[in-house]
Amino acid sequence: MSGDTTPALIDCPALGIGELARRAGCKPETVRYYERIGLLRDAPRTEGGQRRYGEAAVRRLTFIRHARDFGFSVEAVRELLEMADHPQMPCHEVDAIAKHHLEEVESRLQRLSALREELRRMVGQCAGGRVESCRIIEVLSDHQLCIGESAHGGAQGLG
Amino acid sequence: MSGDTTPALIDCPALGIGELARRAGCKPETVRYYERIGLLRDAPRTEGGQRRYGEAAVRRLTFIRHARDFGFSVEAVRELLEMADHPQMPCHEVDAIAKHHLEEVESRLQRLSALREELRRMVGQCAGGRVESCRIIEVLSDHQLCIGESAHGGAQGLG
DNA sequence: CATAAACCTTGTAGCGACTAGAGGTTCAAG
DNA sequence: CTTGAACCTCTAGTCGCTACAAGGTTTATG
Numbered sequence: 001m002s003g004d005t006t007p008a009l010i011d012c013p014a015l016g017i018g019e020l021a022r023r024a025g026c027k028p029e030t031v032r033y034y035e036r037i038g039l040l041r042d043a044p045r046t047e048g049g050q051r052r053y054g055e056a057a058v059r060r061l062t063f064i065r066h067a068r069d070f071g072f073s074v075e076a077v078r079e080l081l082e083m084a085d086h087p088q089m090p091c092h093e094v095d096a097i098a099k100h101h102l103e104e105v106e107s108r109l110q111r112l113s114a115l116r117e118e119l120r121r122m123v124g125q126c127a128g129g130r131v132e133s134c135r136i137i138e139v140l141s142d143h144q145l146c147i148g149e150s151a152h153g154g155a156q157g158l159g
Numbered sequence: 160m161s162g163d164t165t166p167a168l169i170d171c172p173a174l175g176i177g178e179l180a181r182r183a184g185c186k187p188e189t190v191r192y193y194e195r196i197g198l199l200r201d202a203p204r205t206e207g208g209q210r211r212y213g214e215a216a217v218r219r220l221t222f223i224r225h226a227r228d229f230g231f232s233v234e235a236v237r238e239l240l241e242m243a244d245h246p247q248m249p250c251h252e253v254d255a256i257a258k259h260h261l262e263e264v265e266s267r268l269q270r271l272s273a274l275r276e277e278l279r280r281m282v283g284q285c286a287g288g289r290v291e292s293c294r295i296i297e298v299l300s301d302h303q304l305c306i307g308e309s310a311h312g313g314a315q316g317l318g
Numbered sequence: 319c320a321t322a323a324a325c326c327t328t329g330t331a332g333c334g335a336c337t338a339g340a341g342g343t344t345c346a347a348g
Numbered sequence: 349c350t351t352g353a354a355c356c357t358c359t360a361g362t363c364g365c366t367a368c369a370a371g372g373t374t375t376a377t378g
Binding site for chain 3: 188
Binding site: 080113 | 228229257258260261264265267268270271272274275278279281282295296297299300
């Protein structure tokens with residue numbers, strides 16, 4: 001395009017799949033995977049069949065990556081995206097989905113906050129001592145970190 | 160044992176794999192898996208070949224589950240356990256791990272808090288009969304919340 | 319025009335971290 | 349002693365990517 005932008009080209013998505021993936025911090029294969037399972041919409045194509053994406057897709061993919069990074073399952077991410085895609089969705093459905101995820105988020109926040117406090121304390125205490133003086137091992141063996149049964153759901157996370 | 164404890168039996172591990180797993184909040188298969196990959200030591204066996212565990216194993220498994228639940232990878236857990244197994248090791252390594260994880264935890268807390276607020280807002284609006292907008296995607300696609308490349312490692316989490 | 323990088327589809331398989339099933343044995347309570 | 353639950357090993361499946369193979373085509377730059 002070399003700076004020569006014509007109005008007719010302003011609406012044309014400009015990003016290839018590689019650039020989209022790079023911006024959202026994942027691989028092109030992942031993008032194709034998400035398209036296949038329906039989290040991302042089919043992208044417009046060039047005449048040559050190459051996908052092209054705009055800023056909305058960047059935002060959507062970034063959302064997906066972040067949500068996954070928190071442990072939301074793909075299915076939970078799907079539900080959240082459904083809500084975002086249908087602002088006119090009946091309130092009771094939004095309510096049910098939002099409340100369900102809110103519970104999980106609250107739980108995860110509590111656990112992360114507890115971990116943060118302990119990590120801060122540990123970092124503060126480790127002033128050239130030995131492992132036996134560190135409490136990270138004791139802390140992570142401490143049942144006080146357990147907040148309800150959901151705290152023992154393994155590494156399954158949210159969803 | 161029915162409350163009839165003799166001194167000779169006090170040192171005998173009494174917990175089967177199912178009870179150990181229940182206490183640490185995971186499946187028996189997971190325990191066997193951890194033994195196989197070396198996170199848990201081989202347990203003493205009954206004549207019939209059944210594993211028996213004591214309180215130290217409960218603590219160790221609880222540690223493992225907590226660390227996993229917070230996103231430490233199995234390999235990171237292994238490193239932490241190595242350190243715990245060698246108390247004379249200098250704790251600056253534990254310190255380094257803790258500091259690294261503290262960064263990650265802070266980042267996650269910020270993002271999860273934003274998502275919680277958005278979900279709360281939506282639940283609140285539902286009570287009012289109508290969801291005017293849904294900023295879920297915006298909240299989790301905010302690049303200000305990204306801290307370094309590691310924040311985009313997919314669902315790998317800590318470690 | 320040449321060329322390297324990026325892209326395409328389809329299919330398969332690997333990785334990490336569990337988790338479940340098959341086909342058996344052991345344990346503990348009644 | 350009987351019996352059901354818990355246990356054993358081994359294999360393979362699940363989820364969510366991720367990489368590779370095969371066999372190409374397209375794009376953009378020099």
